[in-house]
Amino acid sequence: MRIVQVANFYGPRSGGLRTAVDHLGAGYVARGHRVTLIVPGTSYAESTTATGVRRIEVPSSGLPFTGGYRVARPGTTAEVIAEIGADVLEVSDRLTLRGLGAWARDRGIRSVMISHERLDRLLGQVMPGVVARRVADAANRRSAAGHDAVVCTTEFAQREFDRIAVDARRVALGVDLDLFHPRRRRRNEGRHVRLVHCGRLSVEKHAERSIDALAQLRRGGLDAELTVVGDGPRRGALERRAAGLPVHFTGFVGDRLRVARLLAGADVALAPGPHETFGLAALEALASGTPAVVSGTSASAEIVTPACGAAVGNTGREFAEGIARVLDLSGGRVTARTRAEEFAWPVAVDAMLGVLTEAT
Secondary structure, eight states: OEEEEEESSOSTTOOHHHHHHHHHHHHHHHTTOEEEEEEEESSOEEEEOTTSOEEEEEEEEEOTTTTSOEEEOHHHHHHHHHHHOOSEEEEEOSSTTTTHHHHHHHTTOEEEEEEOSOHHHHHTTTSOHHHHHHHHHHHHHHHHHHSSEEEESSHHHHHHHHTTTOOOEEOOOOBOTTTSOGGGOOOOOSSSEEEEEESOOSGGGOTHHHHHHHHHHHHTTOOEEEEEEBOOTTHHHHHHHTTTSOEEEEEOOOOHHHHHHHHHTOSEEEEOOTTOSSOHHHHHHHHTTOOEEEETTSTHHHHOOTTTEEEEOSSHHHHHHHHHHHHTOSSHHHHHHHHHTTOBHHHHHHHHHHHHHHHO
16 A cells, blocks of 8 residues: 655654654554655655655745744645655644645545644634634534544544544554663662653643642652753743753753653653643653653543553642652552553554555
């Protein structure tokens, strides 16, 4: 089967979306399929990844204030697809490329859209909630009508399609259980509690709640420190907020092994983003044997159970209370790893191939 993956907001510093697209593509190739990935770039470029995926970068428009993210132009992307040929498209984009579904259908190509984010939650950050839901519902109806299938990664992500009576498919993503592993942990030489926040430093991730939680814990007498892994437009503001606290900002870390060691070396991982539709960073922490405290209004709350972490309210105080509970967990590290083992990439690949095959 000729599978063409199309992804926007995919770049050198992309997080969960890039990880998901890359692992799925590698899995398709391993099962004998021919895979091409089309992503935005500064100019046309072609290469082959280490896993055998043909990757084509197409000239794209830059997005200001996003730290270098780019979006591929629909017309240019369609021209490339027409030239290379495809049996099915896997589209990881909710906005500019969603029209590819209708374009593909007119040419006898089937298409599947993966919903990597809640559109109503994204729009809700810039417009009133009621208006955001109406706009999202209208856009989601058009997207669903244009594609042969819609895939959601969690129940949380699926709710906005349930609201408009669209029968979306559910496929949970996975985690690299070999890279993210408890064996990466190094012994804590001190008595302080080590916290870690891993993710892009943008407004929707609410990293300030991790800093506020640390401040709350230290006011209560707990000797704790926080490592913030990642970069983004809010870094300066967050550094000012953390002034006087033991907070270390690593910046963007491209070495995935180093990220794995940082996650495994922590006592608790924090994921305060309230709009996460899967929460790969929290899952990677669990795979590393590190319990996690996550936002109770995000999809991470479906993954993190009370035995391996806590899902809490969206304030620094509530995150601090969740951290305190997690530190008292018995066997939390073992349970965290056991929970993560339920999310293996081969399972996700097989499930997605089932949807792609049905679409063709």
